[in-house]
Amino acid sequence: MINKTLFSPSGIVVVGGSENISKPGGKIVKNIVDGGYTGNLFVINPGRDMVQGVASFSSAKELPGDVDLAILAITAHQCPAAVRELAELRNTRAFIVISAGFSEEGEEGALLENELRDAVNSLGGTLIGPNCIGVITPVYNGVFTSPVPRLNPAGCDFVSGSGATAVFILESALPKGLTFSSIITVGNSAQTGIEEVLEYWDESFDVSTSSKIKLIYVENIQKPDKLLKHATSLINKGCRIAAIKSGVTDAGQRATSSHTGAMASADSAVEALFRKAGIVRCFGREELTTVASVFMYNELRGKNLVIITQAGGPGVMLTDALSDGGLNIPALEGADHDRILKMLNPGSSASNPIDILATGTAEQLGKVIDYCDNEMDEVDGMIIIFGSTGLTTVYDAFDMIHEKMQNCRKPVFPILPSISSARSEVEEFLAKGHINFPDEVVLGKALTSVHNTPKPAGENVYMEGIDITEIRRIVETAMDGFQEPGVVGRLLKAAGIPIVEEGVAATRRGALRIARRIGYPVALKVIGPVHKSDVGGVTLNIKTEAHLNAEYRRMRKIKGVNAVLVQKMQSGMELFIGAKYEPRFGHVVLCGLGGIFVEALGDHSHGLAPLTFDEARSMIRSLKSYPIIQGIRGTEGVNEDLFAEIIVRLSTLLRYATEIKEIDLNPLLGNQDYIRVVDARMLIEKT
Template sequence: MLHKNLINPKSIVVIGASNNIQTPGGSVLKNLIEHNFKGKLIAVNPKETEVQGIKCYQEVSQIPKVDLAIIAISAKFTLETTKILTHTKNTKGFIIFSAGYSEKDAEGKKLEQEIVNEINNAGGTLLGPNNIGFINQNYVGVFTRPIPKLNSKGVDFISGSGATAVFIIEAAMSTGLTFSSVYSVGNSAQIGVEEVLEHLDNTFDDIKSSKVKLLYIESIENPKKLLKHASSLIQKGCKIAAIKAGSSSAGSRAASSHTGALANSDNAVDALFKKAGIVRCYGRNELITVASIFMLPALKGKNIAIITHAGGPAVMLTDTLSKNGLNVPEISGKDSDELLSKLYLGSSVSNPIDFLATGNAEQLETIIDYCENKFSGIDAMVVIFGSPGLFEVYDVYDILHKKMRTCNKPIFPVLPSVVNVKKEIDYFISKGNVMFPDEVLFGNALAKTLNPTNTAIKDVNSFTVNLKTIRRIIENSTNGFLPPQQIKELLIAAKIPVVNEVICNSKEECILASKKLGLPVVMKIVGSIHKSDVGGIILNINSIDKLLDSYSKIMKIGSAKAVLIQPMKKGIELFIGVKKEGSFGHLILCGLGGIFIEVIKDISSSLAPVSINEATEMIKNLKSYKIIKGVRNQEGVNPILFAEIITKVSYLVSVAPEIVELDLNPLLGNSKEILAVDARIRIEK
């Protein structure tokens, strides 16, 4: 929990305060003064007695007790300063601007940890170091500009980068987005994005707190904490959008399985965000657009009316919405004809509703009223309105302002004329509105905000497994890939259906196996990880002669230790995989199997534990879902059975966390059964 003296201090000292407002210490003091901090301000500067009209002390030891210290001095002086503040001034809140700590070198990291230890021992909270500061309704403790418009119902913004926070604030101000708080965590020496989110969750008030949270994350240090508190806030009615920078998987371990090739830390981030219900964004403008959509009434359907006086943007928006599964339905009938009669000749109301470049505020109001009251098939309106700059259009924005507050259906204003009617747009924003300057960016963002899943707190199905057998196999195994017989025992103990199989070390054993299993059979090499790559799989062996010939061929392969014989099964090839992805835990993947997993790479993923509902959603999200269901009179797969096996695999790795990679590829499925035909499991203790 963040200390109250950081959040709402009654007194603040700026150490390194200056009359030069182009320094961090001078600028932060100016911001505190100009934004009316109501508590006591104290300045420390060895060369001054007064700074910006505030009494200045030459040494920290001279100041009275103080709640919050904003430290803007060289890193080498901060430890001693912190000691004086914690030991003699009862200071509990700390913001350190200076750089030169863990981001620099080992010596800086040691210094940073010593400062954290001092603050921890005092029961205080540190924001930073190497950050731009903190803004909330109580004070503006940043050295940067501009300061966003503050509003208790604006967004809470947590950023791992100070510069990025400034850029996002700048862009957001031009669209009307307001802020309730801004946390710049810098090096996250004591608290990072996860801890701030935890604080927002634990202190959330349904009436007073902001219900929109924005995150800019460079490193997720505690995925489980992030998942827990993001999910909790979303369950409380909040909406969260986030950028996770650094999505490259270049540093991943060389893959030794299909799962290893397909899974990476970015997949894990996707899965975590999806599980929590966080909308993932990939750029500043997208984040701001999603946040602005969150600030407006929620879209409850998929049918959109586009109201415009410019054809091009309406066409581009129609394309964008349609590609993202939203509808721009045709509007026709008596009411449509009636509306058309009220517009200038040449207008169109079929949707998009184009009331021409000469359209006016009165016509816009009429169109909105028809969409609101007479066109029952419409769920929301997008109003695209710009200007060639020939005349003022304040009346249009007054109509938009009024209708956005009185209509039951959401109205999204797309206002592209950010130069020609800048004054009118500023006027519109000053009345508490948000706007969207780009129709395509808006359309893509709107689609992202629809029904984000939140599966983190749903019940996870438990299965009756042979836990004793699972643990015995794991504990008696050495690190690396398990041999086939142990894999089979492990899957059976986890109640995962497997195809019958026999390992053979001679032609005589092959003949006995074929009689037991029945022809035709499949023969596979034992001893090679990638069987198909070395020619170690022979299908549809339907005679004893072919059986013996196949055994000879496979045993000539250098890595062959034995052969594995299975009955020849038919069905759709499926894939389930697991990879342990650091502190994220186990990433579960599914998709079409066999060669399709390598060629198409159509996978769906989630973080364990996976519920039956979540597994079902994973399957439905596959591009190949239609194939799995069955197409063109071909028998499909039972999706319930597929989902059950996904959850069983998830449960297996929860009771055997030593499993770091697991491939079931392929599973063969039809409408009646799904069987694991080939599997590999790697463990690390």
């Protein structure tokens, strides 16, 4: 319900604006004035005609005309009435409430917050906050905090679930020269949360005017579906998104909960959501602002980079960081190497990193950059490391970098370490609209985490051979609790998931009949409310009718056993697929090698249902034990496509059966020809 007037109001009234710039109401007036807002600005402050040079009125009624946007810095209990009055008398439809004292302070405040939200909703208006630091757009600086960053229509759009954290993120952005297009802090998110801001960015996106960089700081994802939908859509429209979701570790989740008052989500669900959407996940402010800085430059088309440096050491450290993260710094050889070397002073190196030495000139730098841009098709981008020894200024080199950055077809990333001894040169460079990466390793890590974030997953749900009607019928008639093998088997079959040949028998003859049909050897497993391996309820490799008879009789004497499962003995490598329903997010699907690999090594990867084939394959390939799946030491391994297909089919099944709260296919056994479920456990809860 964000409307455009929030971003470009023709008039703003600060309700509670004052002379005291140590208070939010005073400081926000100052920031709007200092920011050069060109629309009509008013203050409502009874008893004053003028506040900081701005016309002040005692109430909405006194205002000279309509006002698009109101910023409220008055006590909480005054807010609902102020909203109603402005809406009625001055046609105001956008409200930023910076006042605190609402739901964050208890039940009474929560009631007030509901009243406020209802008041705005009934107008079809926009409400930001309450309990936020405000909004910055290219049109006005509507925050009461410092610092206010440089604004630029192509800069970052930034939404934050925490005002103080937003302020500190700006502190980290400023020295880098990072610019912003808009900043929205959502405070208590009474009406407008992170997800609604994403929705607005998506729906109002204009490829020629909108910024293509979106940053998010979020502590609690309330509407994962909405976030996924709009993040995916924005990225598909050409945007790049980076986000911090704090509360990753157990201790961090406890800290988030005590801070936001909301239950934290399992981090695996967050991780899976971000990967599905194609959001670059960051874990700190420095990292977020560095990734955002990378976003300000053109995207790398491939993974081959040339480093052009004036100092060996930083070149080596950067090579390590990039290479560690999967980017290439290909050795230059042959004609390219020789031609570049000829451009340089004696003692230089042209093997990549290209070391032009501390005595290398701006002109040499320019020539090398041009050569990499024009003559070397296999190179996807250049990173320049250029500092000052303190002997001379480096304006000429920085001017050269500036010129090349504007003219090169390939991205050029500047690392200018001399932030003290070449301070004025760096400042001049930033003033031209560039961003500096003072530390090569920090840039290297940011580049690789951008590189390693997948594109958004496709949205098609795989349906081939999946019988939704049958799935719904089975789930709807199932009782709550862990399901018997028959139910599990029928559900898996309805999803087209192959299970080992098996049958359930409640009589000895029935068991024999099944064994005859599927062929010996068979395994026999008890069915009933017992833990089958604890009661001796599993016998493998039964090769004869006599043995089957004996085992059947023994098992039926075990207390609680009401039938047996007769399964064909299956050979193959042990695999595992599981899923857990995560409230709001849906099912997080896990896969891995079975047995000790998942139990002892914890080697599994995860994704958010429903999954595409690409996602399933990427899950399989990100396993540490992937080489074993591929087959090593002369073993044949497992058919990756079949494994991926089962993961995809299970994820579709779960999407249509959210009543399944937990499912474990463990083990599946497989080789190059088949993969079949041998044992499965499924919990259904319909409430």
